Amino acid sequence: MRVFPTRRLRALRKAMLGVVGLTGFLVVWQLIPTLGLINPLYLPYVTDVLARLFEQIVDLAFWRRLGSTMTSWAIGLTVATVAAVVLGTVVGLVPFLRRATHTMVEFLRPIPSVALIPLAVLMFGIQRQAALVIIIYASFWQVFVQVIYGVADVDAVARDTARSFGLTRREQLSHLVLPTTLPYLMTGLRLAAAVALILAITAEMVIGNPGLGRMIELSRSAGDAPGLYALVVVTGLLGLAVNIVFRFIERRVLSWHQSVRGEEPL
Amino acid sequence: MTAYTGRIATTVRGRTVGSRIAASLLYPLGLPTLLLVLWGLVATRTTSLFFPDPLTIAEAFRDTWIGPAFVEDVLPSLARLGLGVAGSIVLGIAAGTVIGLTRWLRELLEPVLEFLRAIPPPVLIPVVMLLLGITDTMKVVVIVSGAIWPILLNTIEGVRGTDSVMTETAESFQVTWWERLWFLVLPAASPRIMAGVRQALSVALILMVISEMFASSSGLGYRIAYFQRNYLIAEMWSGILLLGLVGIFLAVAFGLVERRVLRWYHGIREVNRA
Numbered sequence: 047m048r049v050f051p052t053r054r055l056r057a058l059r060k061a062m063l064g065v066v067g068l069t070g071f072l073v074v075w076q077l078i079p080t081l082g083l084i085n086p087l088y089l090p091y092v093t094d095v096l097a098r099l100f101e102q103i104v105d106l107a108f109w110r111r112l113g114s115t116m117t118s119w120a121i122g123l124t125v126a127t128v129a130a131v132v133l134g135t136v137v138g139l140v141p142f143l144r145r146a147t148h149t150m151v152e153f154l155r156p157i158p159s160v161a162l163i164p165l166a167v168l169m170f171g172i173q174r175q176a177a178l179v180i181i182i183y184a185s186f187w188q189v190f191v192q193v194i195y196g197v198a199d200v201d202a203v204a205r206d207t208a209r210s211f212g213l214t215r216r217e218q219l220s221h222l223v224l225p226t227t228l229p230y231l232m233t234g235l236r237l238a239a240a241v242a243l244i245l246a247i248t249a250e251m252v253i254g255n256p257g258l259g260r261m262i263e264l265s266r267s268a269g270d271a272p273g274l275y276a277l278v279v280v281t282g283l284l285g286l287a288v289n290i291v292f293r294f295i296e297r298r299v300l301s302w303h304q305s306v307r308g309e310e311p312l
Numbered sequence: 313m314t315a316y317t318g319r320i321a322t323t324v325r326g327r328t329v330g331s332r333i334a335a336s337l338l339y340p341l342g343l344p345t346l347l348l349v350l351w352g353l354v355a356t357r358t359t360s361l362f363f364p365d366p367l368t369i370a371e372a373f374r375d376t377w378i379g380p381a382f383v384e385d386v387l388p389s390l391a392r393l394g395l396g397v398a399g400s401i402v403l404g405i406a407a408g409t410v411i412g413l414t415r416w417l418r419e420l421l422e423p424v425l426e427f428l429r430a431i432p433p434p435v436l437i438p439v440v441m442l443l444l445g446i447t448d449t450m451k452v453v454v455i456v457s458g459a460i461w462p463i464l465l466n467t468i469e470g471v472r473g474t475d476s477v478m479t480e481t482a483e484s485f486q487v488t489w490w491e492r493l494w495f496l497v498l499p500a501a502s503p504r505i506m507a508g509v510r511q512a513l514s515v516a517l518i519l520m521v522i523s524e525m526f527a528s529s530s531g532l533g534y535r536i537a538y539f540q541r542n543y544l545i546a547e548m549w550s551g552i553l554l555l556g557l558v559g560i561f562l563a564v565a566f567g568l569v570e571r572r573v574l575r576w577y578h579g580i581r582e583v584n585r586a
Binding site: 059063065066067068071146147148154158165167247265271281283284 | 340433522559
């Protein structure tokens with residue numbers, strides 16, 4: 047009986063400290079320009095930034111830009127995930143392909159996707175496709191590598207058992223390969239979602255296709271510091287939301303898995 | 313009889329060694345060569361200006377990057393990258409250790425750090441530009457401000473996960489604070505720290521390129537954007553190739569360092585698996 051109250055007390059303390067920390071962060075931010083440490087032209091008051099944030103929230107144009115960014119994000123992430131799952135499964139299941147593609151993958155994966163921005167601009171101009179090229183390239187590898195690891199991780203005993211019970215290829219895929227790969231896939235998906243968001247906004251900043259990123263670049267060149275900081279806060283919240291949503295999906299999809307159930311294996 | 317079997321054994325072994333060498337060369341090099349040849353064939357047939365053939369790119373690579381451009385563009389870029397990465401490693405590990413060891417500090421800062429980490433790093437470029445102007449310092453600060461988060465948060469997690477039995481043993485043997493830090497806490501956190509550094513490296517490379525595309529008159533990112541704006545297609549491809557090589561070099565160098573630093577850790581895992 048004593049364990050429960052202390053645990054609740056601890057959680058309460060943690061939440062309180064978190065709120066204090068967040069408030070402290072905002073107070074320090076407010077104090078820096080107030081005390082004149084940094085010119086408010088370059089680091090605006092928190093109050094101004096928050097006021098601008100609320101102004102944006104009731105502005106329809108802001109939501110249209112947000113929608114544009116998130117559309118690129120969603121299309122890019124979907125295309126990359128589908129391609130990576132299909133190719134990753136095929137390459138992972140065939141040892142010959144795995145050996146033959148290994149160097150190619152190790153060579154292409156570290157190439158920073160932003161290096162492809164000039165190429166994408168030449169091919170598609172300032173349209174959404176240019177941003178998609180970069181988003182897809184970056185998020186593809188995250189999922190692809192995880193799927194290859196996952197498919198290769200199938201337990202040898204389980205595979206032999208499936209074979210001696212005469213499971214067909216399709217049955218083996220859905221009862222053996224899929225459950226083994228799913229945790230890897232979800233990790234890859236969560237990483238890819240974050241990377242896709244980063245590159246969707248980066249592409250808009252550098253290429254100039256419409257969206258939040260272009261708005262950031264425009265407010266910078268216009269010298270609109272409160273607007274710039276408000277948009278940075280928005281992108282931070284967006285990143286946080288993507289992270290939380292994908293963590294939730296991961297827990298939901300893997301609710302049967304030992305890592306989520308938190309039980310010891312027998 | 314013995315000589316006979318012996319001869320067969322050697323010939324068989326000779327053949328397998330030969331074919332094994334051939335296979336070990338063919339597997340890694342086969343697909344890249346095939347793709348290069350395919351690219352060359354398509355490039356000579358197509359009318360598209362954007363895909364020059366590999367030989368033209370190789371020539372452009374030699375003419376563009378070997379010579380003064382290496383000193384003017386490549387070295388400054390790499391110097392900024394190096395400074396930025398070094399800065400984020402030092403700051404990230406130092407702050408991460410302090411925060412990870414102090415419970416109230418960790419709970420106090422957790423929401424703020426989670427938020428700051430969630431900000432897409434390239435968004436910080438306009439902010440730092442506003443605060444510091446367009447200077448070399450700004451680019452290094454941009455790299456640090458983006459690359460520090462994976463290292464910082466992984467260090468916090470790693471330090472927090474130090475085995476409690478070992479901590480208590482060190483305490484009861486009255487090991488001094490510094491010794492405990494150096495021989496227990498940091499080694500225990502090092503696998504997590506290295507995972508953070510790996511993420512930080514790719515973020516740093518991205519930020520180096522974009523900060524130069526945005527605001528610079530030298531550097532790899534600037535050069536590539538310049539080639540693209542002036543329709544110097546082969547030169548642009550050679551820049552992409554160079555960036556790719558830098559990325560691969562970083563990955564290989566990191567792999568070597570990681571293997572050295574975490575040799576004990578991989579050893580333990582190997583033993584556990586066997």
